[in-house]
Amino acid sequence: MFEKINAYALRCMPFQPDDLAYFDTLLQYKKQPRKTFLLQEGEVCQFEAYILKGCIRTYHIDQSGAEVTLQFAIEDWWVSDITSFQNQTPSLVYIETLEDCELLILTPENKEKLLATVPGFERMFRLMVQRNLAQLQERLFRTISTTAVEKYLDFLNRYPAIPQRVAQHYIASYLGFSPEFLSKVRKKLSAQ
Amino acid sequence: MFEKINAYALRCMPFQPDDLAYFDTLLQYKKQPRKTFLLQEGEVCQFEAYILKGCIRTYHIDQSGAEVTLQFAIEDWWVSDITSFQNQTPSLVYIETLEDCELLILTPENKEKLLATVPGFERMFRLMVQRNLAQLQERLFRTISTTAVEKYLDFLNRYPAIPQRVAQHYIASYLGFSPEFLSKVRKKLSAQ
DNA sequence: AATCATTTTTGACATGGGCCAAAGATAAGA
DNA sequence: TCTTATCTTTGGCCCATGTCAAAAATGATT
DSSP states (O other), X not given: OOHHHHHHHHHHXXXXXXXXXXXXXXXXXXXXXXXXXXEOTTSBOOOEEEEEEOOEEEEXXXXXXXXXXXXXXXXXXXXXXHHHHHHTOBOSOEEEESSOEEEEEEOHHHHHHHXXXXXXXXXXXXXXXXXXXXXXXXXXXXXXXXXXXXHHHHHXXXXXXXXXXXOHHHHHHHHTSOHHHHXXXXXXXXXX | OOHHHHHHHHXXXXXXXXXXXXXXXXXXXXXXXXXOEEEOTTSBOOOEEEXXXXXXXXXXXXXXXXXXXXXXXXXXXXXXXXXHHHHTOBOSOEEEESSOEEEEEEOHHHHHHHHHHOTHHHHHHHHHHHHHHHHHHHHHHHHHHSOHHHHHHHHHHHOTTSTTTSOHHHHHHHHTSOHHHHHHHHHHHHHO
């Protein structure tokens, strides 16, 4: 059950076996059925979840009621609303399973214990946030300065596993255009 | 010279006077004239700079040669390319002064010393990154789902001090549209 | 297998915002 | 103060993308 997540940790930092063993004791295994929410807008996020199995989407609903997808996550990724989790403030986003999922959950209390006991984990979580920030920055640049075709091709390159698993209109909402238009983009691309 | 930055630190964490005194010894005062670069694309960022005086812009140049402004920063803000700084990897951005500036510089070595000596500063820098991440997320949502008029009004609200200090076309490049179009947006708004 | 719900595709039409070029306005530097 | 460079405004035209509505395809449930 814990091999994958331990390997993830080791890629961030050379932990000792007993550090990892302790880490594992703080994780709660949880099944979460398809099309259910791990978090809804307004709630305070009480988890960082490592995905053993399944596919999850984080999204925001804007004033006009449209969904904007912030992130897709699959096996070997973490999902959370880190802002809400850290500050214990109400979240702006929904976190929803797109498939039946198996997760390992880290609660705020257990994270605190972990960091107090094995400070090396600070590094792992810092790297995760930093990676997030860097990716988000690049995504902003792309959102502002590339065309729909470029955005879609870039998405396929960057996340080749996702299109096979999630409905196309979710990808449109990630890229920032309408599902109809994504369909037209795809038609255009396949015509060549 | 250090009152403002010490006050900044205290807003993040209740430091002891001698912690702050030590912090101050690690900061290098630096003048930087208007229209010069603190960092250029491809360089590795060797600073986090606290702005005592002046105005700074961080931007990226995309494939087609267009500038996308990532951030404006004025007095009592920090600027850096944190991704490049932490990983010591080449930066994707330019950091340029828009006015004559006075800065307090923290180098990677001094930051390391600081964190080793006063671990409480971890918190300050973590908060800074986190705030950054939260803001960037919200900005992405706005970039995707609001109109040009809404973006501009939101900018005025969020950063009322900026428009008085920076050229309008920089604001356009922050909001993601052409300078001509921003001018038309402003005309439309003033007509009402 | 049949039905119902959800997605995707298509086409017609509307529009927000880009691009270009020229004219005005402002600011910087000598 | 004058000159020159930079920035902003304006107008015209164009195209990328949105919206709406309907049809086709796919998937889920009984």
